[in-house]
Amino acid sequence: xxxxxxxxxxxxxxxxxxxxxxxxxxxxxxxxxxxxxxxxxxxxxxxxxxxxxxxxxxxxxxxxxxxxxxxxxxxxxxxxxxxxxxxxxxxxxxxxxxxxxxxxxxxxxxxxxxxxxxxxxxxxxxxxxxxxxxxxxxxxxxxxxxxxxxxxxxxxxxxxxxxxxxxxxxxxxxxxxxxxxxxxxxxxxxxxxxxxxxxxxxxxxxxxxxxxxxxxxxxxxxxxxxxxxxxxxxxxxxxxxxxxxxxxxxxxxxxxxxxxxxxxxxxxxxxxxxxxxxxxxxxxxxxxxxxxxxxxxxxxxxxxxxxxxxxxxxxxxxxxxxxxxxxxxxxxxxxxxxxxxxxxxxxxxxxxxxxxxxxxxxxxxxxxxxxxxxxxxxxxxxxxxxxxxxxxxxxxxxxxxxxxxxxxxxxxxxxxxxxxxxxxxxxxxxxxxxxxxxx
Amino acid sequence: xxxxxxxxxxxxxxxxxxxxxxxxxxxxxxxxxxxxxxxxxxxxxxxxxxxxxxxxxxxxxxxxxxxxxxxxxxxxxxxxxxxxxxxxxxxxxxxxxxxxxxxxxxxxxxxxxxxxxxxxxxxxxxx
Numbered sequence: 029x030x031x032x033x034x035x036x037x038x039x040x041x042x043x044x045x046x047x048x049x050x051x052x053x054x055x056x057x058x059x060x061x062x063x064x065x066x067x068x069x070x071x072x073x074x075x076x077x078x079x080x081x082x083x084x085x086x087x088x089x090x091x092x093x094x095x096x097x098x099x100x101x102x103x104x105x106x107x108x109x110x111x112x113x114x115x116x117x118x119x120x121x122x123x124x125x126x127x128x129x130x131x132x133x134x135x136x137x138x139x140x141x142x143x144x145x146x147x148x149x150x151x152x153x154x155x156x157x158x159x160x161x162x163x164x165x166x167x168x169x170x171x172x173x174x175x176x177x178x179x180x181x182x183x184x185x186x187x188x189x190x191x192x193x194x195x196x197x198x199x200x201x202x203x204x205x206x207x208x209x210x211x212x213x214x215x216x217x218x219x220x221x222x223x224x225x226x227x228x229x230x231x232x233x234x235x236x237x238x239x240x241x242x243x244x245x246x247x248x249x250x251x252x253x254x255x256x257x258x259x260x261x262x263x264x265x266x267x268x269x270x271x272x273x274x275x276x277x278x279x280x281x282x283x284x285x286x287x288x289x290x291x292x293x294x295x296x297x298x299x300x301x302x303x304x305x306x307x308x309x310x311x312x313x314x315x316x317x318x319x320x321x322x323x324x325x326x327x328x329x330x331x332x333x334x335x336x337x338x339x340x341x342x343x344x345x346x347x348x349x350x351x352x353x354x355x356x357x358x359x360x361x362x363x364x365x366x367x368x369x370x371x372x373x374x375x376x377x378x379x380x381x382x383x384x385x386x387x388x389x390x391x392x393x394x395x396x397x398x399x400x401x402x403x404x405x406x407x408x409x410x411x412x413x414x415x416x417x418x419x420x421x422x423x424x425x426x427x428x429x430x431x432x433x434x435x436x437x438x439x440x441x442x443x444x445x446x447x448x449x450x451x452x453x454x455x456x457x458x459x460x461x462x463x464x465x466x467x
Numbered sequence: 468x469x470x471x472x473x474x475x476x477x478x479x480x481x482x483x484x485x486x487x488x489x490x491x492x493x494x495x496x497x498x499x500x501x502x503x504x505x506x507x508x509x510x511x512x513x514x515x516x517x518x519x520x521x522x523x524x525x526x527x528x529x530x531x532x533x534x535x536x537x538x539x540x541x542x543x544x545x546x547x548x549x550x551x552x553x554x555x556x557x558x559x560x561x562x563x564x565x566x567x568x569x570x571x572x573x574x575x576x577x578x579x580x581x582x583x584x585x586x587x588x589x590x591x592x593x594x
Contacts, residue, residue, distance in 0.1 A: 172523050175552035176479045179574035183485035186577050191492075198488065205481040 039083070042097045044072040046090045051430025053338040055305060060089050093127075105130045105141055112144035170220045177213045181206060240277035241284065242355060244269050250356050251333045255289040256297045262286045284354065288331045294320060295328045301336045304329075308338050309427055311403060312385070322385060323407045326423045330356045342426035344375055348406075348419070358426050360398035362444035370443040371456045375424035378404035382420055389429065390442045393451045399429040399439060471588055474515035475499040476506050476532070477550065478524050486519065489577050490584065503527030507535050510542065517588055519580075522551035522558070530565050537566040546587035550575065 047057050058068040061082065070076040078086070087094040096106070106127050113123045122129070130137040184202045188194070194202075244266075252265055262285035272278045295318050307313035311325045318325070330343035342358030350371075355363050363369070369376075374388040385405045391397045403425040408418035429436065443449030446458045473490055477483050478501045487497045500509040504526035510518060518536075522529040529549060536542040546568045551558060562570050568590075569583050 172552040175573040176482065179550075179552075180479055180481035180485060182574045183489075183577055183580075184481060187485055187488055190577075201484070202488075205484060209481055 038074065039078055039098050040071045040074040043086055046092055046097065048339060050090055051339050051428060053308060057086065057089060061085050105137055108141040108144055109137060112140060115144070170216065174213065174216045174220060177209050177216060181209045181213060184209070237274050237276035237280055240272050240274065241281045244271035244281050247271055249334055250331055252285060252288060255285060256292050258293070260289045262289050287327065291324055291328045291331065294324060300328060304336060304338065309341060311425060321407065322405050323423045326425050329425065340428055344424045344426070346375055346422050348379060350376065353421070358428065360428065361392055361400055361426050364445040369445055370449065372440070372442045373424065374402035374404040375422050378406040378422045378424070379420060382406040382418070388440050389437055390440045393441060393443050393449055399436060401427045401429055403427070471516045472496045472513070473517045473519060473584065474510060474513050475519045476509070476524065476529070477519065477521040478502065485577070486580060489581060493581065503532060506532045510536060516591065517546045517548065517584060519548045519550065522549060530561060533565045533567060544591070546591050548583050548587060
């Protein structure tokens with residue numbers, strides 16, 4: 029296949045990518061472009077070629093040059109360069125000429141973009157490792173064991189090396205200790221490396237049943253087609269799942285899949301998909317259509333097939349102690365893997381006022397702050413008995429805000445977790461941030 | 468300084484052995500205790516001139532032990548050298564707030580331990 033052919037055949041994918049970036053629904057773009065949603069769907073899946081007037085129209089709606097859709101590499105490169113400039117916080121006039129720079133100096137532009145991608149990737153690794161180091165008791169205990177053994181070896185070895193005359197009995201004892209400690213050091217180091225190496229990129233490193241379940245759900249993109257059937261058997265979906273390495277993880281996953289299957293029966297795929305196309309991700313309108321409670325709509329949205337969703341969305345569920353029970357991440361909104369989340373999240377505001385839906389527009393501090401609409405509600409789990417305290421769970425749907433140029437209104441500043449949050453003047457801060465210590 | 472008495476509270480037996488060796492060779496008497504539980508009682512029983520205290524101990528943390536000791540008037544000024552595998556600034560701050568005299572991170576050298584013990588005892592013997 030020639031490069032020109034490759035470029036051309038991927039135009040549909042680029043349209044889809046730009047549409048999602050703009051937060052547009054397929055139906056909206058199709059209507060504005062004067063074509064049917066099904067035809068746009070075929071274009072986006074590269075099953076219909078696109079060119080001429082329609083390409084120009086779609087490019088205009090998406091606010092990009094037509095060449096950006098047909099020559100993806102340049103478009104991607106320009107986007108990365110703009111992100112690099114935004115992260116650097118520079119306010120130079122040349123930023124308006126990013127596209128020209130990429131066209132005139134493609135080699136240097138690629139070097140800059142690669143360095144930016146590498147930096148972002150390293151920062152993610154630092155965040156994950158710092159998060160682990162601070163909150164992971166297994167890692168803290170392993171490091172203590174390692175350093176204590178190293179201290180014993182160092183101390184014993186220096187006695188043997190620096191003491192001229194040493195009693196034979198003491199010398200033999202120190203030799204035995206050295207032998208014993210060096211074996212222990214080798215074993216502890218190996219165990220620690222195995223623990224850290226469970227996932228090669230550290231971004232998906234696992235160690236707890238909940239992490240296994242997160243990996244399992246992520247591998248299925250949070251959607252299980254088999255659970256849409258009336259006779260679904262959730263237990264079968266967890267059998268042989270390579271991500272679920274312990275019985276505890278399998279039990280948690282099975283309970284989650286059972287809930288997904290129950291939700292699918294109450295809100296069947298076809299009518300829910302149709303309602304979603306009518307209302308968009310508006311939980312209240314959807315709940316009214318199906319006469320159900322908001323938490324069920326939240327969960328159903330998070331378990332829909334990706335192509336049925338009008339855009340990206342995330343979902344976090346926690347209990348009243350703030351422990352995260354479910355996480356479906358969304359690009360740009362960091363969810364800490366260990367330890368406590370930012371207490372300013374709408375998720376926790378909802379816990380203060382159970383049963384009351386709360387909507388907040390938030391910006392999460394970080395390298396490239398993005399805005400999200402966070403819709404949350406705290407709801408009792410199961411039926412509460414007389415005189416018993418309700419077992420609350422809080423649900424937060426995270427929807428990226430479509431940047432339209434219109435005023436954003438009141439935007440609340442939130443973080444991810446204190447350890448990696450750069451906001452120094454936060455009233456909710458629990459501990460210093462490593463970002464303030466030279467990172 | 469010969470004959471001064473050091474109590475070492477540390478759960479790693481080979482560290483106890485090495486420190487005991489280097490200190491006894493210098494003329495100090497060394498007692499040890501390998502558990503967080505009963506550490507304060509051990510201090511009261513042996514009445515040392517200096518305490519070497521690990522932070523992460525089974526039973527109770529070194530920080531808690533130090534706070535309890537500082538609350539007792541007779542140990543307000545006992546020199547305490549704290550050993551830890553955690554060298555972060557906030558751990559040092561916590562130890563300082565608890566009343567530590569010197570803070571040392573693992574792995575340390577014998578020379579550093581000896582120098583710290585000599586220095587702390589010299590400070591304590593000044594009128």
